[in-house]
Amino acid sequence: MFLINGAWQDSLPANDRAIQFGDGCFTTARIREGRVQLLDAHLARLRLACERLFIPFDAWSTLETEMVELANRQVNGVLKVIISRGGGGRGYSPAGCLAPTRLLSISPPPAHYSAWREQGITLTLSPVRLGRNPQLAGIKHLNRLEQVLIRSHLEQSDADEALVLDSEGWVTECCAANLFWRQRNQVFTPRLDQAGVNGLMRQHILSCLQQSEWQVHEVNATAAALEEAEEVLICNALMPLVPVNALDGKRWTARELYHFLAPHCE
Template structure:
């Protein structure tokens, strides 16, 4: 792990990421020493920092640190975190002028290889996501809802959670975005109120808009809309795409969309 370019494993307790979750992050896949979609990961962090009004980040240094972390890895995960840096006890950001950069590298989740062949099972989570349009879409450091979703998921036999917001509309999974197909039409949840607009979600939407006359329908629908879906898949930057075989007692067999998108990841 590197903190502001220096090998280190500890962070001052006064850092605002510790005190308030004041920051953002991204998680990238490394293949043969190269970070996939690197520029988009940097763009994502910059957008989140802009929303959070974190200024003064040395983006060139962060990108170089990510590249160096990935350089000797055949298959791995690089995580980059930007915090507002150290500050006082209260909420005010006055005096916070030195953002903190954190880069770490870890092993790739090898179970994704098996899941691409076997497919995955989803379970509807009882934990709902709050609506927060100001923060919707970005990957900020306040992930307590996801921690609670994961805690419940670990008590089931499912591989991932199906998550709705407080209005009962589909949003995403615990750590992935969601797509489904009905005939030749493809759908994905509206993330304007909550959820994370992932790198792979953005990429798949671009692919579908370029190759399908119908593009992608961005909708606010309850989980019942999946009952007559022909196909469901989930995605994130690491997976990158996985077919869904089952949601609770509903089964799905088609992989037409999955096979097409996997070739374009």
């Protein structure tokens, strides 16, 4: 069941634009000990996405209350929040769509993330590339077909996650995570002004690094840059931080940056 506009139900109207066009945004939050981790950041992410997509959502206080109340029902788990533009007509025009839909759900935590944190993971280079679009870059909109295709290819491999490039060949992210790599005291992460999702854990890590002795850089880099790395990490709000052991034959064993960041990413 889902909490849809304050009522528990399991369906949306067929004319909801989330179904018709993927016209909306979402965030996925970690519930820990009955509390939404990074609650303010998740709400800020949704606000930014609604502004970018011109969705006239204004029930922020109600949404926050619902997020907190649902988290209280789940000691540890996942809270997903979707905001769609709501019901509309047949065409693309959003005219007259003045009642956005809010949809919340809770689920158990991903069981494999604990093992990933302890053992590390393997990446493979995805053949699927992300389209560049500065209007949509950074936000978590509902158009996720690229990620569906990336995941489909990933499941045909033995790897745990996929390294994803954009259409120009720049390293951008993973299928469901952001990426960092280290050379000595220099830490790098892809620029996300043209493609990709600016994840909340990525933002949190950047803030931690900027207040530390590590030198951090947001860059355009090819996959070859990871060949020179001494350490590679991935992150998202649920993991929240995982070391990478290998990428298509290249291996890493260092954990210096991981051990520095892990206490800040609980």
